[in-house]
Amino acid sequence: MEGDENLSRGLRKREPEAWARLYEEYMPRIYRYIVLRVRNQAEAEDLTEQVFLRALESGPSFRWRGAPISSWLFRIARNQVIDFWRTDKTGRTVTLDESLIDDIANPERAAERNEDMRQVIREMGQLTQAQREVIELRFAAELSTAEVARVLGKSQGAVKVMQHSALAALRKRLAGWSGHE
Amino acid sequence: MSRGIEGILDTCLERVRLRGESIEQCLDSYPEHASELEPLLRAALRVMDVSSIRPRGEFGRVARSRLLSAVSTGNVRGKERRFPMVRWQRGWAVALAVILTIAVVGGGTVTASSGSLPGDVLYPVKTTAEKVQAFFTFGDEANARFHMKAAERRLGEMESLAEKKRAIPESVLGRMNLETERAIEMLGRVERVKEELASQVVNLTSKQKTVLERIQQGGASLEFEQMLRDALQRSERAQTELERMFPDLKKLRLTPWVNDRELEP
Numbered sequence: 001m002e003g004d005e006n007l008s009r010g011l012r013k014r015e016p017e018a019w020a021r022l023y024e025e026y027m028p029r030i031y032r033y034i035v036l037r038v039r040n041q042a043e044a045e046d047l048t049e050q051v052f053l054r055a056l057e058s059g060p061s062f063r064w065r066g067a068p069i070s071s072w073l074f075r076i077a078r079n080q081v082i083d084f085w086r087t088d089k090t091g092r093t094v095t096l097d098e099s100l101i102d103d104i105a106n107p108e109r110a111a112e113r114n115e116d117m118r119q120v121i122r123e124m125g126q127l128t129q130a131q132r133e134v135i136e137l138r139f140a141a142e143l144s145t146a147e148v149a150r151v152l153g154k155s156q157g158a159v160k161v162m163q164h165s166a167l168a169a170l171r172k173r174l175a176g177w178s179g180h181e
Numbered sequence: 182m183s184r185g186i187e188g189i190l191d192t193c194l195e196r197v198r199l200r201g202e203s204i205e206q207c208l209d210s211y212p213e214h215a216s217e218l219e220p221l222l223r224a225a226l227r228v229m230d231v232s233s234i235r236p237r238g239e240f241g242r243v244a245r246s247r248l249l250s251a252v253s254t255g256n257v258r259g260k261e262r263r264f265p266m267v268r269w270q271r272g273w274a275v276a277l278a279v280i281l282t283i284a285v286v287g288g289g290t291v292t293a294s295s296g297s298l299p300g301d302v303l304y305p306v307k308t309t310a311e312k313v314q315a316f317f318t319f320g321d322e323a324n325a326r327f328h329m330k331a332a333e334r335r336l337g338e339m340e341s342l343a344e345k346k347r348a349i350p351e352s353v354l355g356r357m358n359l360e361t362e363r364a365i366e367m368l369g370r371v372e373r374v375k376e377e378l379a380s381q382v383v384n385l386t387s388k389q390k391t392v393l394e395r396i397q398q399g400g401a402s403l404e405f406e407q408m409l410r411d412a413l414q415r416s417e418r419a420q421t422e423l424e425r426m427f428p429d430l431k432k433l434r435l436t437p438w439v440n441d442r443e444l445e446p
Contacts (some may be wrong), residue, residue, distance in 0.1 A: 004319070014252050016249050019249060019252045027236065028235060032231065032234045035234060036234075048236065049247065053251060056248065080351075113230065117230055117231060118240065120228055125230070125411075139231055140204045140232060140234070142198070154249065157187075163187070164186065167224050169222050170224045171221055171224035
């Protein structure tokens with residue numbers, strides 16, 4: 001928390017070191033959250049970059065009031081994604097075609113993991129919107145329950161309940177899938 | 182009790198995720214909940230694998246440099262989107278391209294494409310013509326009708342492909358669900374939905390269920406079976422949404438199913 005307070009001071013003063021730190025710490029997690037939501041690498045890269053530029057725009061007015069910086073940043077990311085889908089008229093299909101992970105040393109293993117992950121992502125798509133969002137924020141963005149609660153404007157108890165029901169639903173679906181293999 | 186397990190699950194997830202503990206270590210702490218916790222934690226472990234998704238290194242470097250440059254110069258709006266053509270411009274571009282295509286190949290080709298199926302040479306002409314039609318469709322009710330008809334067409338295409346024992350592409354399944362969901366979304370914006378329109382959308386979702394189940398019974402690969410199940414679930418969710426929107430649904434007089442050809446513009 002103290003780290004967040006110092007960082008937020010640097011962000012407000014537009015110190016390059018503070019912004020570099022913010023970027024290093026959060027960019028991969030923001031990207032993961034977004035790519036799972038928009039299912040397209042190029043769009044996810046664009047939106048991720050926009051999140052940091054939006055943060056920079058609102059940086060001078062950002063006041064640290066005890067809430068983690070992650071909540072602020074992921075709220076921006078969430079709004080970016082909502083805007084993206086709201087304005088999207090292309091009717092794109094939501095299939096994540098790109099390779100999710102690369103492993104040059106072991107391409108076969110990478111292919112297996114990609115397939116497994118794609119299956120998990122597909123099953124996540126069958127959850128309710130609220131369950132899916134909790135799972136994405138908890139496991140892709142790696143936020144704590146308290147941080148997820150702040151991003152979504154819900155209580156921690158509600159987040160835990162949704163996490164539990166989402167994992168129970170995923171367990172059934174993933175077990176069903178393994179049974180077919 | 183129920184709240185208890187949710188809290189314990191969360192604690193275990195944090196111990197596994199942050200402290201690197203094994204599932205067994207956590208289960209040992211809660212032996213009375215072990216049987217319920219274990220499958221949930223194992224599912225969570227599979228989901229946690231998404232944290233290995235990484236952005237491209239090149240993107241990371243370029244975006245970082247652009248951000249720091251914006252920090253120094255204060256020029257936040259300097260970055261152009263990768264696709265600078267905004268969506269409505271892209272729409273106009275598609276419309277223009279189709280009008281030019283029609284001018285070159287003739288309107289007859291577009292008409293001839295109306296019976297084409299995915300995989301046919303003329304199918305892209307059919308879908309592009311639909312995009313143009315979508316572009317020039319204004320108003321929530323008209324859009325609801327348009328998306329409903331598009332969903333019906335995709336369903337009709339699936340039926341025809343199944344009859345001809347041809348493969349049904351995943352994109353057609355997804356498109357059918359998407360068009361249905363859009364039709365419902367548009368209906369939600371219409372102040373007073375006409376009974377005839379509501380009943381047509383209701384008919385559509387129940388017809389989808391029938392057709393998808395029939396295709397399922399016809400036998401399919403495991404992966405396609407899974408896709409069919411997903412599509413069926415989306416259809417069922419759409420039906421539930423309709424029931425929520427129109428609680429008097431059962432009172433509506435359901436119109437008979439209209440086949441694909443009758444719905445062609």
